[in-house]
Amino acid sequence: MQLLLLLVVVTDFAVLGTSRLSACIRWMAVQGAILGLLPLAYGGAITAHAYGLAAGTILVKAVLLPWFLKWAIREAAIRREVEPRVGYMASMLFGAAALGAAFGIASTTRAFPRHDLIVPVALVTVMIGLVVLITRTKAITQVVGYIMLENGVYLFGLTLSRRVPFLVEVGVLLDVFVGIFIMGIVVFHINREFDSISAANLSELREA
């Protein structure tokens, strides 16, 4: 359990530090798979609910989404570099600061046992997701950042999985999937239209 959570943090930093787009997506898939295993490890009794959640998560986050993003890169013939706006070293430093802040915030809350890593790990994943989203110029890396942000929120949701009904979780998962799917299609169009998926090109609309 705690090991899996530590691995989530490792994948966070791996995405932050990697320069190749395909590696970025692979780390994201690994993170999705770990997230899928967590419901089975979390909270003792393994119910049908936990199995369903695990299967759905692995299917969406570790198989379908990475496969779809890879398809998008291949079809759109995107150059493989990540093109950060902020250097890798600075990103890593920010990640480390986020990690410290997350543990600090989590230790002030009483609702969860102190030794539980899940709250700080969830917070740090949200923050690193935001960093990736803001500092990368390519539309597809922004999607990766969004998925990480979503993963962090999902992690936090796991602590409540016994109280939130299954139907709702399915709805959330489905929404995320469709959302990324539409984003992927838009990325594809952006590439065709501008010959590049850099979101930095998207600056025509502004106040004159």
Added chain:
Amino acid sequence: MMELLLVLVPLLAAALAYLFRGARARAAVLVGTAAAHTVGVGSFWVRPIATRSASWLMADDLGLLVLSVVSVLFLVVSFYAAAYMRAETPRGGRAFVSCLLAFLAATSLVAVSQHLALLWVGMEATTLAIAPLIYSRNDRRSLEAVWKYLMLSSVGIALALLAVFFLAAAQLGDEGSRALLVPDLIGRADRLDPRWLRAAYVFALVGFGTKMGLAPLHSWKPDTYGEAPSLVGGLMAGALTTCAFLALARFTQVVTAAGLQSFARPLLIAAGLFSLLVATAFIVGQSDIKRLLAYSSVEHMGLLVIGLGVGGVGAYGSVLHLINNGLVKGMLFLVVGNLVLAAGTSVVADMRGMQRTRPISGWLLLVGLFAVTGSPPFGLFLSEFSIIAGAVHEHHPWVAAATVAMLAIIFAGIAGMIVEVLYGEPSSMAPDAEPRERAPYVLGPAVLAGLVLLLGVYIPGPLRAVIGRAAGSLGGTTP
């Protein structure tokens, strides 16, 4: 039961519409579903609330108001869309109607959800249903608009999900309550952990504020409204923002019940005043009429949260304003859409003198100008007046003064542009051949204008009672 139908029927109709090959059949499905939806919503006004079963899906007072606005607006838009699809060929073809109907299903789900996570699912679904509609012209500008919209609202909505989870965490100490159900959250609000509740409220304000388009999270709005087809813009400004406000209002209900108004209210007032300020700054000197409408939407979202923030009569004004704003925004977007279709552009410099080429739409735009700026005798005068009176009454004289000052500047800005569009000297003397206006394009906006006018002179008793109870749940009082 009826609540479930209101969500499922449009969803099934969306699938059905996709199967039909003929454009005429799809338009029939669209209009038919919209009419059935309005009839279904109407049945709620007949049946007293006590006989409805309390569960995950229930149209309470506030939800019923939102549902009614959405339903009426969608009905008008569906007639407009049926005519629009015959004249223009929006990209996406078959999917166009399906996306519209899926949007109706998603907004209905938001309006009737008593479970906050389910409400979130509906809110996210509205984003996804409307995104393909924005990208209706296959060009760079609409591509940029849809990307900005998707990214910003997705991040906003992800933070809103975190807010929902924080609220569930605030409930952890109370084993007896059912998770995230609004009646339980309000009824047992004193047992919520206040620290998680505060965190949840801040995230909800940021998350749903992004979807509402509160400054400084509004940057997607002018781009999206500027590029989307007018009827889609009308649905977004009239229905989608209304639903986003409902989501924020649900959190406000919980916070109010927990006795944390003193925490929430300054946040709301600050967000509202800043939105007004941004809207004022960008309305003055605006050169594109659709973007002007977008900033006007930012302005009205600001007014809504100011009303919520001052409480008392202000909250009543806020609920009333929610209805008025939804109707008037729908009307204005459709009318402006007529003029933009005629002129082929939404840049004001190229669309002067429209009163001559499109007289009926011209008159409607003039009516819309007075309605949207809150002039008497329109409904927005009453609701804006209530919000300002609430601010004075609840000892926020500076908030009231600032609001009045900015509303005056905004009036001048909007009036200046609309007068130029209607009566300005055309720059190029090439008026299109026939100044003929087709009924579906002007009838719908005229109906909406009539409703806003009606709400300004007379609010029927049952409606007044529902508005009063809805405002009461938000810490407001009926004047």
